[in-house]
Amino acid sequence: MFPTNPSLCFLNFKPLLLELLVQPLYLFFPGSDCPPPEPLANGRVLGNVFKLDHQVHFLCSPGFQLMGPETRVCLDSQNWSGAQPSCKSSSSSSSHCPTSISTHVRASRCIEFLDSTHCTCEQGYSISSHNSTLCTDIDECELFRRTRPGRLCLHTCVNTAGSFHCECPAGYSLGRDSRSCHDIDECARATHNCSSEQVCVNTYGGHRCVEVDCPRIRNATYIKTSPLRCDRNPCIQGDNACFQAPVSINFHFMSVVSNMSTPTVLFRLSAARILGDTLRFGLLGNRGVQHFSVQRSGRLTGQLVLVNAVQGPATLELDIEMSEMERRVLLGRYVTKVTLFVSPYNF
Structure with missing residues (x-):
């Protein structure tokens, strides 16, 4: 039964009527269109049907990358699904930031262009053969391992994430090119540990502290006239054994690299003057003689020649x-008396 008082009837239904009037229009028109999508700066919108469940597609101009959804759908609420996409310059943005996944694996930078994806890596990395979205470290040391020694590093190559660096053995310093090694002269730098009675001899990769003592020869006595020279005292008249002993003994120390190319002239020696009519040069039987030869190079000069390579140390x-x-x-x-110190390295 409806109320008999018309004013009462109106008052009872007025709240319901007001509630219906403020509801969205789609309750009355469920098949209405969505509003046209916003224009896409530096791109375009594909599709001109904006009805329920229909889609529109977004495409960026060449040189720009789409940020956001490629497709939006018209919903029952007469709104488009998702957020409005945008187009950003591909030169300043990428789909993957070069964040590090591990020390030797990083995410690649990928750009979508003309329905294809192109991925690149920063210097020192290459695209993974298993996943184009990943970049793996290039091991430069292994890459150049079979090439000519010294091309990448003169001594030791150490691979690092995205790069490499060279190291030198003890006693050497890294050159300005960051690849070569140079011997440190401890004697010239006064960083040796030799005593005042010893002679510091620089070697490749180190130094030696040598003591020079005059030899003891029967019937002959010697006196040190310089740090590297001993002279015989005058002999007694008629003492043939003394006269047969060397007039002077010089000490010569040399440092050479391993496997030096041969033949190589190591040094020359000469007489300041000659009293007789002949000057002869020869080698005495000591260790290592088979590696050397003495050759005359002038009337008063001779030279020591390395004829066989020596593997150090x-x-x-x-x-x-x-x-x-x-x-x-x-x-x-x-x-x-010659002492040759051969380095364990060829530099």
Whole structure:
């Protein structure tokens, strides 16, 4: 039964009528269109049907990358699904930031262009063969391992994430090119540990502290006239054993690299003057003699030649004798004692 009072009836239904009037229009028109999508700066919208469940597609102009959904759907609420996309310059943005996944794996930078995806990596990385969205570290040390030694690093190559660096053995410093190694001269820098009685000899990768003592030879006595030279005292008249002993003994220390190319002239020696008519040069039997040869290079000069390569590390000793003759009679002998320090490296 409806109320008989018309005013009462109106008052009872007025709240319901007001509630219906403020509801969205789609309750009355469920098949209405969505509003046209917003224009896409630096791109365009594909599709011109804006009815329920219909889609529109977004495409950026060349050189720009789509940020956001590629497709939006017209919903029952007469709104488009998702957020409004935008187009950003591909030169300043990428779909993957170069964040590090691990020290040797990073995310690649990928750009979508003309329905294809192009991924790149920062320097020192390459696209993974298993996943184009990942970049793996390039091991430069392994890459150049089979090439000519010294091309990448003179000594040791250490691979790092995205790069590499070179290291030198103890006693060497890295060159300005960050690849070569240079010997540190401890003797010149006064960083050695030699005593005042010792002679500091710089070697490749280190140094030696040597003591120079005059030899003891029967019937002959010697006095040190310089740090590297001993001279014989005058002999008693008629003492042939003393006269047969060297007039002077010089000490010569050299440092060479391993596997030096041969033949190589190591040094020359000469007589300041000659009293006799003949000057002879020869090697005395010591360790390492098989690696050397003494050759005359002038009337008063001879030279020590390395004829066989030496693999270091090694220490070789030999004596070079220079004899002064007069009508095949010995006037005097002069000995140079050579010590060769061979580095374990070829640099």
